[in-house]
Structure formats: C-alpha cells, structure tokens
Amino acid sequence: MSAFLEISNVSRIFGRTLNTGEKIAKRLGAHVETRAVRAVSDVTLSIRRGETLGLVGESGCGKSTLGRVIAGILPPTTGSVTIDGAPVMENGKKVTTRVQTVFQDPFASLDPRMKVGETVAEGPIAHGLTTKSSARSYVAGWFQRVGLDPVWVDRYPHQFSGGQRQRIAIARALAMQPDVLICDEPVASLDVSIQAQIINLFLELTNGLDLTCVFISHDLSVVQHVSDRVAVMYLGRIVELGPVAQVFGEPAHPYTAALFGSVPKLVLDADELVRFDTIEGEVPSPLSPPSGCYYHPRCPLASDICSATQPATQPVSDVRAVACHHFERQLAIGAASEPLKIPAKPVSGG
Numbered sequence: 187m188s189a190f191l192e193i194s195n196v197s198r199i200f201g202r203t204l205n206t207g208e209k210i211a212k213r214l215g216a217h218v219e220t221r222a223v224r225a226v227s228d229v230t231l232s233i234r235r236g237e238t239l240g241l242v243g244e245s246g247c248g249k250s251t252l253g254r255v256i257a258g259i260l261p262p263t264t265g266s267v268t269i270d271g272a273p274v275m276e277n278g279k280k281v282t283t284r285v286q287t288v289f290q291d292p293f294a295s296l297d298p299r300m301k302v303g304e305t306v307a308e309g310p311i312a313h314g315l316t317t318k319s320s321a322r323s324y325v326a327g328w329f330q331r332v333g334l335d336p337v338w339v340d341r342y343p344h345q346f347s348g349g350q351r352q353r354i355a356i357a358r359a360l361a362m363q364p365d366v367l368i369c370d371e372p373v374a375s376l377d378v379s380i381q382a383q384i385i386n387l388f389l390e391l392t393n394g395l396d397l398t399c400v401f402i403s404h405d406l407s408v409v410q411h412v413s414d415r416v417a418v419m420y421l422g423r424i425v426e427l428g429p430v431a432q433v434f435g436e437p438a439h440p441y442t443a444a445l446f447g448s449v450p451k452l453v454l455d456a457d458e459l460v461r462f463d464t465i466e467g468e469v470p471s472p473l474s475p476p477s478g479c480y481y482h483p484r485c486p487l488a489s490d491i492c493s494a495t496q497p498a499t500q501p502v503s504d505v506r507a508v509a510c511h512h513f514e515r516q517l518a519i520g521a522a523s524e525p526l527k528i529p530a531k532p533v534s535g536g
C-alpha cells in the first residue's frame with residue numbers, strides 16, 4: 187500500500203479571543219471561559235492514490251476542521267499533510283494547487299457580480315494552466331465535463347439552480363487539475379433528487395480523473411455510496427477506520443455501531459430490550475473532553491478502564507483499525523445473530 191496523501195499527527199486547536207464585553211467582565215473579576223477548543227486531536231491517516239475516504243461523525247466532531255487542514259486552508263497547530271511527499275503548507279501558507287475543495291454552499295464561493303466562466307478561469311489563469319485568450323474554451327471544456335452547457339460560461343450565479351451551482355463549484359475545483367479533492371458536505375444543501383445526480387457525477391469524475399478524495403458527510407448512505415474506506419471521528423479523534431462495507435457491516439467501535447444504528451439488540455435485563463438506534467446523550471464539549479476514552483460517558487460497553495485510560499489505536503485486521511478497549515466485544519455483538527446477553531448493571535429498586 188503506497189500512501190499518496192499523508193496526514194501525520196495533525197492537531198488543530200482554536201484559541202479563544204475575548205470580545206470587548208468579555209474583556210471588561212474579566213477585568214472586573216468575573217469568570218470568563220478562556221480555554222481553547224481542541225477541534226482535531228492527533229489524526230494520522232494514509233490515503234492511497236485514487237482512493238475516496240469518507241469522513242463521518244456527529245456535528246462538531248472536527249470533520250470540517252480536518253478537511254480544511256488537509257486542503258491547506260487552515261494551518262494545523264501541530265503535524266503535517268503531504269501529497270506524494272510534498273507538503274501542502276509551509277510556514278502557514280498553502281504552497282500547492284494539487285488539492286482543491288468543494289463546499290456545501292456553492293453560492294457562497296461564487297462572486298454574484300462575475301460571470302461564472304470568469305470565476306472558474308481565475309485560478310487556472312493565475313497558475314498558468316491556461317492563458318487569458320484561451321481561458322474561455324478551457325472553462326467551457328470543464329463545463330461540458332460536469333454536465334453544464336458550455337455557453338453558460340457567460341451567465342451569472344443567480345441564473346443557475348442549486349445543483350447547477352454545485353456543478354460550477356466542481357468545475358472550478360477540477361479546472362485547477364488537482365490530484366486531491368476535499369468535499370465538505372457537497373450535497374447537503376441540495377434536494378434529494380439532485381443529490382443523486384451530483385453523487386453520480388462525482389463518481390464518474392473521480393474514477394475518470396484518478397482523483398484522491400476525502401468526502402465529508404453526515405449522511406451515511408452518501409458516504410457508503412462514494413467511499414472506499416471510511417474514517418469515523420469523535421470529538422476530534424479518529425476512533426475507527428476501515429473499508430466501508432466492513433465498518434458499516436460490522437462496526438468495531440461502539441460509537442460507530444451507535445452511529446449506524448446497527449447494534450442488533452442488547453439485552454440489558456431479562457425484560458428490557460434496548461436498541462441503540464440513536465445515540466444516547468449529548469456530544470461532550472471539546473472545551474472539556476471526558477477523561478480516558480472520549481466516548482465512555484455515552485458508551486453501553488464502558489467499564490473502569492474506559493474512564494481511566496485513553497485507548498490506543500490498534501489493528502482489527504490488516505485493513506482496519508480501532509481505538510476502543512472493548513472492540514472485540516463490539517465485534518462479537520455485531521456478529522451475533524441472536525441478541526447477545528451482557529451482564530446487566532444492578533438496577534436500583536429493581
């Protein structure tokens with residue numbers, strides 16, 4: 187397995203800048219929260235050329251922050267990202283065009299006063315991928331590839347539908363001839379029927395252009411459709427990684443199982459069947475993460491070790507890894523065709 191996109195020990199901490207009111211309050215002796223948010227915590231991933239890695243997890247777990255670090259939009263606090271051995275950023279600045287991004291809201295990234303063809307041409311002209319005189323036909327070629335009528339290069343953003351605007355955003359990213367594409371919730375704002383079209387376009391393009399891709403989505407069916415492997419994030423950490431069919435079919439981390447609603451039936455006591463379709467409890471604040479395994483306060487398998495010790499990432503097989511003290515038990519639950527009996531905690535008054 188030769189890795190192409192290497193994410194090495196990446197962490198990203200956001201400092202808190204106090205607003206004027208908070209500064210005054212602090213000077214007057216009030217308690218003001220000044221702790222930093224650890225949005226991404228020591229993430230290491232190797233992605234093969236041509237592979238699509240899905241990135242999933244609840245809102246606020248750090249997916250976008252990690253995506254922006256990989257894309258060179260946001261410098262990591264520590265760690266590094268390289269493509270084919272070359273760094274994406276140096277001294278806090280992006281130094282490559284080999285990675286490009288497609289975001290959820292294409293309208294926000296298009297200048298309403300510019301013809302869309304001009305917007306798409308800007309980057310390629312600036313980086314010598316085309317010239318001013320040939321830019322129009324260069325861009326028209328990309329329009330055609332993403333299923334847009336090439337004559338539309340002279341139109342303005344408001345003249346397009348949401349799905350068409352996302353095609354323009356995809357054309358804009360691809361016109362930079364990247365090797366790596368970071369897609370952050372690229373279909374989340376589209377109607378379901380349009381989502382399918384854009385996903386099919388995405389599959390066609392990534393295969394045809396041999397693109398390496400990180401595909402961020404909270405929609406597991408979308409991720410299942412587009413990804414080769416999937417990484418599951420929880421509070422800034424990767425808790426499980428592996429081929430999408432295996433991770434979805436037989437989760438090794440209780441969080442993954444809860445996320446996919448795939449824990450069959452946990453018999454907690456004789457009369458009580460509990461399904462973990464939905465995840466119990468709130469995501470803890472990244473300002474004050476729990477001790478040990480970050481997931482333990484919500485985890486049905488948690489024991490003493492889970493609150494005491496952060497689980498190391500360990501192999502499940504040659505192609506899978508998990509950070510859980512009880513992954514073998516989780517796998518056994520997933521594999522059980524019959525409801526698995528786990529010892530019930532004594533219920534008070536019962």
Ligand SMILES: Nc1ncnc2c1ncn2[C@@H]1O[C@H](COP(=O)(O)OP(=O)(O)O)[C@@H](O)[C@H]1O
Nearest residue numbers: 200223225244245246247248249250251252472
């Ligand atoms: N620019 C920022 N400044 C401060 N905190 C941020 C910033 N961006 C993200 N965060 C915090 O980092 C954490 C992860 O956010 P994000 O990466 O957007 O998660 P996701 O994309 O999974 O929803 C959240 O707690 C969020 O509030």
Ligand SMILES: [Mg+2]
Nearest residue numbers: 246249250251
């Ligand atoms: Mg996000």
